[in-house]
Amino acid sequence: MSVTQPTESPFDHDRYFTFTVSGETYDGSIHFLTQYDEKPDFVEVLRNAFFRDETYGDARADWHRNTTSFYAWVKAHMLRLAWDCREGFLRYFLHSFPNICRDLGFPVAHNRDTSGAPSQSRLWEMWNKEFTDVQREFVRTATEEALDFAREQGIPAPDPVFRPEERDISSKRSEQRLVAEKTKEVWQQAKPFVTDTFYLKRADNSVIHENAFWEQHAYMGMRENMYAQSGQHSFYIDTQRDRTPSASNHRYQIGKLTVEETRSMLHETTRMLIARARHNAELVGKLWAAIDITKGNPWTGKIERDGDNNITEDWILGYKDGEVYYQWATIQIVGYDIPLVLDAVPVKRGMKRADIVDRLLENALDLVDDIELVMMDREFDSEGVKDACDRHEVCYLNGARKYESEKATCTRLHRSGKTIHIEEESVSSGPTRKRMYLPSSAEDGFEAEDEEKDENEERSDIREEMLEDLADLGIELDEEDASHGFSALTEELREEEANEPTVGCKEDSQAYALFETNHPSVTLNEDDSEVERIHMVERMVRRYRHRWGIENGYKQIKTFRVRTTSKRHTYRFFNFVFACVLYNVWRLVDLLVKLAIEGENATYAPRVDANQFLTVAKKYYGLDPPD
Known part of the structure; x- marks a missing residue:
């Protein structure tokens, strides 16, 4: 396979690594671009990544090699491993954004062409049947290197803290049990940080304990799309308190708090x-x-x-x-x-x-x-x-x-x-x-002024759902990626502008x-x-x-925020602030759990992901006996 070497610049970076298969050690490397647009993400990292000629035995037929590069499949499966998703989701993503599919190396002629995008079955066959053990291990190691590189550069990457727990946990069961126990212990220590500093402006003869309001609010914030009306009944059933606030009283008392x-x-x-x-x-x-x-x-x-x-x-x-x-x-x-x-x-x-x-x-x-x-x-x-x-x-x-x-x-x-x-x-x-x-490196991006265009004009309901899934993975797509229907128009405009010798033209500005x-x-x-x-x-x-x-x-604060239809801006602001507090406590819980388990050798890799924190907090916050 003939591979063109990238143009070296001060913004390029080579990352070398080794991996072992069946006792044999192999070398690998990836060439990254370190200067991007103002909003790079992990997809952009892979689009600009370059592999030298290290196929480790690409035994595919010549006609396969002539249509799709080996490294297109490598990058596609690196994306799948980084996102921890199945071939079906990856196939939908690549078919939805042909420009990204093209940049990964698949034979896509233009931004509306999906004929060269891989099918779900072909993605599965490449990984499970045509890749060798050495090639699969190369992809796994390259994925970890790319994720490490992205995080070192501050580029939003699929962060384990925003992902579900590993599916295969049989070998880590004892460690996860220890993490869960420590999370419970630390969370119970951190809970007073909220109850000791928050207060309401109520009469002295109030019969409902003030902590019931905070427990009820945390109870609702830790459950998806729960409003005060529905949360009131669920909290009353689950709590051990005899008296709990009604939905209207809950909103009224909290809404009396000023912004300051x-x-x-x-x-x-x-x-x-x-x-x-x-x-x-x-x-x-x-x-x-x-x-x-x-x-x-x-x-x-x-x-x-x-x-x-x-x-x-x-x-x-x-x-x-x-x-x-x-x-x-x-x-x-x-x-x-x-x-x-x-x-x-x-x-x-x-x-x-x-x-x-x-x-x-x-x-x-x-x-x-x-x-x-x-x-x-x-x-x-x-x-x-x-x-x-x-x-x-x-x-x-x-x-x-x-x-x-x-x-x-x-x-x-x-x-x-x-x-x-x-x-x-x-x-x-x-x-x-x-x-x-x-x-x-904004070859495919809009300037900020162009980003004001309405994303919803060319997007179907299913595309909306997919973009929300990507956002949960920490993936942000720019305007052109998210709506490739504009691509033909913008390409024509850029071709016209390229011929204009005007000072300050868009091509020079970009x-x-x-x-x-x-x-x-x-x-x-x-x-x-x-x-x-x-x-x-x-x-x-x-x-x-x-x-x-x-x-x-x-993204995570949003999951802690109580939903409401109230127009009272003070109540809405409190919902947001209380979600920020829960987010802060979660971050502290993760830190203290890491220190308890790893000691002074604790790394920045999270040990308590958001789902685990919510599971523990939902179980142990707001269900204590009455004060």
């Missing part, structure tokens, strides 16, 4: 969790954090509008998909530390991003005063946000929008063939601000990614060579990928 009172309870709970984590040498040293905005379920009730049909509701906000939502902003620890939500605020109509950042940083720095770097996406690209970071004396790293002047700069860089460009701006108070242009930072590690010294600047910028931007830890956190 709810935030204060979150802060105190988080403070206790941080102290417990630091007792075990976590959250020490310089920390990284991310700020982002998430949304609840779509609001489908009545909406007040003015004469121009504009929404007048302060707390119900529109989104790019055409739906309206209640939205919340959070700051969360990311990187290689235990991920905790430090603070949250509800997003109100007309609220400036700078005000959101200012409020979140003020309280987060009261909890952990050693945040070195805060990362945000292009939505937070504003002078006010940078000023807020300067006032709080934290460094920021943001994706930046490209306006006409920035697009013109991209054209000049593209025509001169420059790889890296840094611009520096001094400010009256605070560190110097830098703008970093670096190569973008050739570079733009980031802004005030971090002192980025300097503009005339004596630095281009290679030195490339490595300096690469080290800085690599941190940005850790921002996606907050997205994985939002």
Whole structure:
């Protein structure tokens, strides 16, 4: 098989490994791209991965080799192993997104062609009948290397903590029993972190114990799609308490809490969790954090509008998909530390991003005063946000929008063939601000402005279900991947733009990614060579990928959140905050279980996945005898 060598660049990386089959040791390697778009994922890692000519005995007939590359099958089964899915799901994914199928190496002519996509039976036959033992072990080892590489780079990968327990547990039964026992023990220690810091504003002669409200709320939050009305009856049956709150009383009492009172309870709970984590040498040293905005379920009730049909509701906000939502902003620890939500605020109509950042940083720095770097996406690209970071004396790293002047700069860089460009701006108070242009691999992606298109226009119900399954696996697809019906149109537009010699054209703009930072590690010294600047910028931007830890956190927080049809924004905000608390406790439980089992040699690999935590917490939270 003839294989073209990749073009080496400072953003390429070779990973070498060995594996053993029947006592024989074999060598393998994968060539990865380390510079991606702003939203890379594990699929993107495989699309850009390169294998050298190591087929280990590809005995297939020549006509097979001429139609489908051996490495197309390798990448497909690496994806299957990473997702822990069956051939049927993999086949549906590849047929739904021919552009991804093509990039993996299958003979797909264009973005609407599925004739070259593999069938379910062929995927099964390749793995079970045509791959040799050596080839299968090569794929398994390569998959682990790719997952390790993705996590090291901060790229969202199928994280075991978001996956179900292993199906084959016979050899690990005793270990899993120990994990379950430790989880129960630690969870019972962590439960008071909630009951000791949360409170209600009720009369002194109330007959229902306050803890019954928190137990009932946790009971509902740990069960999928449970509302207060249905949760009230189920909790009454399961609990040992004689008196439990009704659904209306539950919503009313919690809804009386103000936003600041709810935030204060979150802060105190988080403070206790941080102290417990630091007792075990976590959250020490310089920390990284991310700020982002998430949304609840779509609001489908009545909406007040003015004469121009504009929404007048302060707390119900529109989104790019055409739906309206209640939205919340959070700051969360990311990187290689235990991920905790430090603070949250509800997003109100007309609220400036700078005000959101200012409020979140003020309280987060009261909890952990050693945040070195805060990362945000292009939505937070504003002078006010940078000023807020300067006032709080934290460094920021943001994706930046490209306006006409920035697009013109991209054209000049593209025509001169420059790889890296840094611009520096001094400010009256605070560190110097830098703008970093670096190569973008956005061959198939839209710019942020184009991502505002409605994803639902070309998507069927079954596609919606599949994308939700992928999201649960930590897989995010960009606009073109998720709706390849736009591909023919966008390809035509790009072909036209390629012939335009206009300064600031889309082709030039897409050739570079733009980031802004005030971090002192980025300097503009005339004596630095281009290679030195490339490595300096690469080290800085690599941190940005850790921002996606907050997205994985939002996925799990959603599973802890009580559903409601109430329009009361304080009750909805409490539901979100309480879900953040349960998420934080789960993360602490996982840390303490790892330390109890592994001791000082504990790694970052999770030992208590979300499903296991929910199983234990549902059994032991809220079912205690009355106080």
